[in-house]
Amino acid sequence: MSSGIRVASLDDIPEGEGIAIDKSVTGTADDIALLRDEDGSVWALDDTCTHEDASLADGWVEGGYVECPLHSSKFCLKSGEVQNLPATKNACPHRVEVRDGEVYLFPNEAP
Amino acid sequence: MSVRVGRVVVVGGGVAGVSTVAALRSGGFDGELTLVDAGEFPYDRPPLSKEFLAGKKDLQQIALQPPQWYDDRAVRLVNRAVVTAVRPDLAAVELAGGGTLPADRVVLATGGHAARPPIPGGDDPRVHVLRTAEDAAELRAALVPGARVLVVGGGLIGAEVASTAVDLGCEVLLADPAPRPLAGAVGDEIAAWLHGLHARRGVTTVHAAVESFASAAGGLEVRLTGEDEARVVDVAVLGVGMVPETSLAAAAGLDVDRGIVVDEHQVTSNPAVLAVGDPARTRRDGALLPRTEHWEAARLDGERAAAAILGRTAPATSAPWFWTDRHGLHIEAVGDMASADRVVVRGLLGEPPFSAFGLRGDHVVGAVAVEDSTAVRAARRMIDRAIPVDPVPLADTAVELKKLLRR
Incomplete structure (x- = not known):
């Protein structure tokens, strides 16, 4: 098992917000959104909304969910499960670890 | 039970x-x-x-x-x-x-x-409405490059159709008797700016209602209120509710x-x-x-x-929200701008991203955002949670809106 890719410092992601990590860094098909909930926890989902071309890293992060900035479909931060229309497909989640204030991403590993 | x-x-x-x-x-x-x-x-x-x-x-x-x-x-x-x-x-x-x-x-x-008001000649097959996929497919077939298109109604549907028709290379005329369609939903200033986007994309906008349609040589003849001469178009779309x-x-x-x-x-x-x-x-x-x-x-x-x-408890209610897209811009609105007694603009009106918050006293009652959905999501929570806000930081793009929610 890999030790993950160091992709950001925790301080780079304000609580309740997200940042997108480029797919050239993650090696995944899509960019990955690092999303920091208001309790400080960090989660990772495929960045592009499963409905249309919107970045979930630009979404509203609150209470365990991210709300897409275009049409407000909500996704569970932990599982990627879609909560409401118009999106119908779940977002792909990735495992994240925070060690010593640094955020490590494990692309395509289940959280 | x-x-x-x-x-x-x-x-x-x-x-x-x-x-x-x-x-x-x-x-x-x-x-x-x-x-x-x-x-x-x-x-x-x-x-x-x-x-x-x-x-x-x-x-x-x-x-x-x-x-x-x-x-x-x-x-x-x-x-x-x-x-x-x-x-x-x-x-x-x-x-x-x-x-x-x-x-x-x-x-x-x-x-x-879709409403079809009783306009003389309005039953001409070149006069379309848009509600179903069948309607849209029929209209699409008529929106060929160079087609002269009259869009009747500058509200949400009319503006979106005008925008799409321009993208498809049509020559678009948009008629609405209101000088600033959507003013009730987004406020006068933003409504005026949004409506002005049409002209910048080459849409001709006129403040007029349709008096009649008639079949004429070379197309569909349209008489508009306040105009002496009829106009001739290839296709008309009614977006009037x-x-x-x-x-x-x-x-x-x-x-x-x-x-x-x-x-x-x-x-x-x-x-x-x-x-x-x-x-x-x-x-x-x-x-x-x-x-x-x-x-x-x-x-x-x-x-x-x-x-x-x-037999369960109903989910919590929230301020009404909608989005619309025109001329490449994503627009969202929440709450009731019409009940505001003052409007606070965040950013520069006319230079997206920007937003406008409608306040009544020290409470947000509505908001509109162009390319700034975070502003509308913040506004929605300010409305739903009845959080009083100070208009000075609200207008300051250097202040994160989430901070105003935590007061």
Whole structure:
């Protein structure tokens, strides 16, 4: 098992917000959104909304969910499960670890 | 205590109907669940004036749910079917062709149809409306490059169609008797700027209503109010509102008043029948509220109806929200800008991203954002949680809106 890719410092992601990590860094098909909930926890989902071309890293992060900035479909931060229309497909989640204030991403590993 | 309901029939496969079905199953409803839809399968309507009209998406790509979704949830989708009568006295609905479906509860998600005001010559086949995928497909066929297109109505649908038609290379004339369409929804200043976007994209805008259409050499002749000479176009589109479909409800003896009258749980005057989406009109504290015709309102109606059937507490209400897209810009609005006594602009009006917050006293009552949906999401929470705000930091783009929520 890999030790993950160091992709950001925790301080780079304000609580309740997200940042997108480029797919050239993650090696995944899509960019990955690092999303920091208001309790400080960090989660990772495929960045592009499963409905249309919107970045979930630009979404509203609150209470365990991210709300897409275009049409407000909500996704569970932990599982990627879609909560409401118009999106119908779940977002792909990735495992994240925070060690010593640094955020490590494990692309395509289940959280 | 709730009474156990065994069989639910939802009439209409728009976002309200599909959301009702989804919320019933996710809420644990394990009885028979049937969705009756006139089309091949339920599809989403917002793209009909945008990606679908532009030919960038086909019907499958705007399906509200993938085909498997209905099977996975044991939802019986009765497609290409028309309900001819709702019979709560017989616990059934009747279908065209003679069939019946047993129903302990019926949810009317019947939507409506596009308004066609009685304009002389308005029955010409070149005069289109836009409500269904069939309407959109017919209109798309007429929106060929160079076509002279008259869009009647500068509201949400009209503006989106004008934008799509320009993208397709049409020559577009947009007529609305109001100088600033949508002013009630987004405020005067933003409405004026939004309407002005059309001219910047090469759309000719006129403040006029249509007096008549007539067939003429070389096209469709249009007479506009205040103009001496007729104009000639190839195609016209009426974007002048919708008429709620209430005939099933009326025939079933339900209370109908320019909408199917429902209580705050979407229940009609007959406790076995509920109504959701565009045709539903809520009576609250004895007063009939205006119908809401927005996408999310329909979705939330469905969740409320499901909660009522399941005997659960209704989900929390939230300030009404809608989005629209025109000329490459994403616009959102929340709350009620018309009830504001002052407007605070965040950013530079006219230079997206920017937003405008409508305040009444020290409370936000509405907001509009262009390319800045975070502002509208923040505003929605300020409204829902009744958080007082200071207009100075609200206007300051260096201040994060989330910070204002934590006060």
